[in-house]
Amino acid sequence: MKKKKNIAGRFLVLLKPYLFLSMALFLVITSISTVDAFFTYLSKIIIDQGIVAGNKQVVSDTLRLYGCIVIGQALLVFGLISLSGNIGERINRDLRKKMFLHLQKLSVSFYSRTPLGEIMSRVTSDSSKISELLSWGFVDSCWSGINIIVTMIFMFRINWELASFVLLLLPFMLLAAIFFQKRIIKHYRRSREVNSDMTRIYSENISGIKTIKALVREKKNLDGFNVKVGEMYKASYRAAWYSAFFLPVIQIIGSLGLGFVLWYGGTRSPETATGMTIGSIQAFVSYLFFMLWPIQELSRVFASMQNALAASERVFALLDQKVEIQDLPDARECPEIKDSIVFDHVDFSYTDKEMVLENFCLEIKQGTTIALVGATGAGKSTIINLVARFYEPGKGQILFDNEDYRYYTMASIQSKTGMVLQDPHLFNGTIRDNIIYSRLDASDEETMAAARGARVTDFLGDLEKGLDFEVGEGGTHLSFGQRQLVCIARILLANPEILIMDEATSSIDVRTENLIQQAIEKVTKQRTSIIIAHRLSTIINADVIHYLEKGRVVESGSHEDLIRKKGKYYQLYQHMELTEEVV
Secondary structure: OHHHHHHHHHHHHHHHHHHHHHHHHHHHHHHHHHHHHHHHHHHHHHHHHHHOOOOHHHHHHHHHHHHHHHHHHHHHHHHHHHHHHHHHHHHHHHHHHHHHHHHHHOOHHHHHHOOHHHHHHHHHHHHHHHHHHHHHHHHHHHHHHHHHHHHHHHHHHHOHHHHHHHHHHHHHHHHHHHHHHHHHHHHHHHHHHHHHHHHHHHHHHHHOHHHHHHOOOHHHHHHHHHHHHHHHHHHHHHHHHHHHHHHHHHHHHHHHHHHHHHHHHHOOOOOOOOOOOHHHHHHHHHHHHHHHHHHHHHHHHHHHHHHHHHHHHHHHHHHOOOOOOOOOOOOEOOOOOOOEEEEEEEEEOOOOOOOOEEEEEEEEEOOOEEEEEEOOOOOHHHHHHHHOOOOOOOEEEEEEOOEEHHHEOHHHHHHOEEEEOOOOOOOOOEHHHHHHHHOOOOOHHHHHHHHHHOOOHHHHOOOOOHHHOEOOHHHOOOOHHHHHHHHHHHHHHHOOOEEEEEOOOOOOOHHHHHHHHHHHHHHHOOOEEEEEOOOHHHHOOOOEEEEEEOOEEEEEEOHHHHHHHOOHHHHHHHHHHHHHHHO
């Protein structure tokens, strides 16, 4: 119950900016319902005072009034559709903007544990369900509810005894609705969960299509997807079955009322005090159907509402995700780092089960280039993630010039950090768009200088539009190495204070690597640089090389010093040298 109240409150928050429009929509719905009910009352007047009484003037006057009201009704319906559509689209816009903003704030750890397909399902499909609920769901439920109230008023005006009997039927309909509610929402909630899984599977299969084909996994993947489709079908079918069963129950209850009206009206003489005229009986039967229709419509709206409520739980769960790394209330801008970056007895783990770094200490002097080497899982990538403050230490401190970097804003720290990762990511657009992504105000001269520095200009001549060449989604129109070069140009243009290169040249051929090596060395001069690489040419000129093993630095020194020690780095060096000779 508390969860439902919370969701209702959040719905009101979404509607609050459009309170005036919602009130106008409510007035329009009330007007339409009242006019619809009045049409039936006019038919009673025509029958009793016109046709039965033989008064043609009453018939003609009533029909003229009827025609005028129809024109007004058409205008009201136009207002209803336009207002509801306007409110729904605005809420959808606001909700997606809010989710996008929140996703930008969430820590990297959220994305490492949450499938992309699940996020996309919540942002697109689930948010649309909420906007539909708060626009057309609001219209349908209000329209149905007001229709019932207005209809009951007119029925009491015609015959209060029959109206009282019909009123007694409403609690039974309400009990039926409550009975089916729990079962419908249970299966719709399961349906939304499976829908997220299906979206995730779609996303993974599209992004990994080459791997799938290379491993001939199509059949097995289809089998796994069919299991999810079956679960989706089962949950949706059960929800639909309960919804379908709800409607006949309402119809049976309504038929009892209709039968009683026909019996009561047909056995009473018009001359008696409780008797009914032909027009009254006709109007009362029409009103009964007029009331049953919104109740039946409510069953459809109710089923859709349960689906939307299940979707809203998932959307609000996303919006409720806590930002794990936040600025302190008094955080300030990070000044220029003049001395060093220090890991002071840092403990860190991605999960509670296994420590990646424990009592870890490391000093990175300003303006020096350090290289991190070691086996997979040694903690190299964790160190650069901590420096960029994508994560924070569990214990210990990371100091910028002897000041805990948590006292600085994340934006100011990350603006000083440029990263070139092993897997280059380009955004849909041109090469120029991707280079200036780090500095939108960069001039053409600065952009070209960055392109030349990263040797992007070496392959621009082969492209029809040069810098204005469209790279495609994810940069698929460029080779892997070309994408990496564009990413390096993007970092060169940003001119960060701290440069991080995580296997940045791993997918570049030896010839291309030689071309950009001088540029990298030039960029790293008088700049704090952290390099993770398995190629000798990338790390051999580093000021300090740290060999990591199980989250600890076991050897440190220049390349020459470590070779003379003939320790673990020496063994790694021999292996790398042999590998590069083969290549």
